Amino acid sequence: ETGVTQSPTHLIKTRGQQVTLRCSSQSGHNTVSWYQQALGQGPQFIFQYYREEENGRGNFPPRFSGLQFPNYSSELNVNALELDDSALYLCASSVPLAGEDTQYFGPGTRLTVL
């Protein structure tokens, strides 16, 4: 196991609602990245948090937002849910040291938007 945990494991929402997903990083990891994985696709980078600041963002609209807390856990918030937001949401923690950039994934939250 990677030591990265996510909650909840599954979630069902309806269009227009808001959702908050949570991630606890591996001990000692100060960086959390979030990914969206649609069925049959690879994970798509949403954004990354490093020491409580956003540290890079993929091609996702502003209704995808996040937070990182002093203990390095993180939240992903999605407002105004759309049907296409249905996916597996993965967080990955890492320590971006020179020569070591491996990311370790949590089990994911499966979001279904009806």
Add this chain to the structure above:
Amino acid sequence: RKEVEQDPGPFNVPEGATVAFNCTYSNSASQSFFWYRQDCRKEPKLLMSVYSSGNEDGRFTAQLNRASQYISLLIRDSKLSDSATYLCVVNRGNNNDMRFGAGTRLTVKP
């Protein structure tokens, strides 16, 4: 064109076969490269990093060709437990920004 492209698959091979996966990437500034394995409805797990000199881990061999922007994974003596989706991953180098291919599905049959 996607930034990371992989063989579409699926690959269906018998136990003991050798199978090779290919991956190309478009961002020449990419700095590090990985193969991840993902089982059905599970999270991706690191299989191996890929180095310019090529590297081997048991039955698995990874190669990187920076000039051609090409990465490969070779699996020898396939086992039933190798059945999974194999994801090619490229780190753009800025902010630990990892880009994933869509994955290649492998099924190893008895």
